[in-house]
Amino acid sequence: MIEIKHLTKVYKLNKKQMQELHTKNNKKTAVDDLSLTARPGEIYGLLGPNGAGKTTTLRCIATIIKPTKGEIYVAGHEVQKESEQVRRKIGFLTSDIKLDPQFSTDYMFDFFGRLHEVPEQKLKERKEELFTYFGIKEFAHKQIKELSTGMKQKAAIAVSLVHNPDIVIFDEPTNGLDIITARSVMDYLRKLKAEGKLVIVSTHIMSEAEKLCDRIGMIIDGKKAAEGTVEELLALTHTDDLEDAFFEIYKEVKGEE
Ligand SMILES: Nc1ncnc2c1ncn2[C@@H]1O[C@H](COP(=O)(O)OP(=O)(O)O)[C@@H](O)[C@H]1O
Numbered sequence: 001m002i003e004i005k006h007l008t009k010v011y012k013l014n015k016k017q018m019q020e021l022h023t024k025n026n027k028k029t030a031v032d033d034l035s036l037t038a039r040p041g042e043i044y045g046l047l048g049p050n051g052a053g054k055t056t057t058l059r060c061i062a063t064i065i066k067p068t069k070g071e072i073y074v075a076g077h078e079v080q081k082e083s084e085q086v087r088r089k090i091g092f093l094t095s096d097i098k099l100d101p102q103f104s105t106d107y108m109f110d111f112f113g114r115l116h117e118v119p120e121q122k123l124k125e126r127k128e129e130l131f132t133y134f135g136i137k138e139f140a141h142k143q144i145k146e147l148s149t150g151m152k153q154k155a156a157i158a159v160s161l162v163h164n165p166d167i168v169i170f171d172e173p174t175n176g177l178d179i180i181t182a183r184s185v186m187d188y189l190r191k192l193k194a195e196g197k198l199v200i201v202s203t204h205i206m207s208e209a210e211k212l213c214d215r216i217g218m219i220i221d222g223k224k225a226a227e228g229t230v231e232e233l234l235a236l237t238h239t240d241d242l243e244d245a246f247f248e249i250y251k252e253v254k255g256e257e
């Protein structure tokens with residue numbers, strides 16, 4: 001289970017960032033008092049436009065950055081107090097963690113497997129399963145820098161799953177992928193869910209969230225603006241597709257400002 005309780009993340013901006021944002025304020029609240037719970041056996045989606053705070057939230061869960069306020073529990077472990085235990089439980093995929101360009105997918109897979117103390121025999125089995133599923137074998141020994149965007153993303157996904165984590169945290173996993181590869185990634189997330197794992201993904205693509213997620217948290221300006229199953233969100237907004245539902249909620253949130 002993932003439990004986020006009143007998460008707030010405030011970034012300190014440097015001079016360049018302040019200039020870019022045309023602001024004199026050196027603080028940016030990326031996530032603002034956000035709470036949510038995601039459970040084993042479900043795919044929970046964080047849905048929101050660019051800049052909503054999705055990546056920041058997922059990076060806090062994955063112990064990459066520290067919350068400014070609030071607590072996050074991953075399988076009962078608090079991310080700041082027990083970050084080591086949390087890291088063992090999770091597989092984290094994000095576009096801002098790049099695989100080392102001069103190494104091969106095969107090498108990186110073994111490297112991270114050993115880092116996670118996966119026994120050698122298990123490591124072989126995992127590699128066979130994941131490399132077959134994602135069609136990695138044909139480029140497994142090429143340097144990462146020679147791979148296409150889609151191949152790199154597949155490689156990053158396989159590496160993030162090397163230790164067979166119970167909790168899978170994927171930040172915009174289909175970004176930059178062609179539709180065939182995107183679908184195989186979504187199918188794999190469904191398979192993980194069917195195995196009883198907890199999957200939390202972020203996306204700004206409405207149709208993807210609608211198809212993939214059991215529950216969706218709509219994130220606007222760092223806050224959870226609405227949450228529920230697709231059916232619940234449609235009923236709440238009297239709409240019949242998720243994009244319309246999102247805009248209803250967006251108007252409501254922005255109208256109050
Ligand atoms: N390292 C950082 N320093 C300063 N501001 C940041 C940093 N990372 C993200 N932000 C800002 O925080 C907000 C939320 O960003 P992010 O979590 O990346 O949103 P999303 O993933 O939903 O697009 C944005 O306004 C972004 O510009």
Ligand SMILES: [Mg+2]
Pocket residue numbers: 054055056171172
């Ligand atoms: Mg993001």
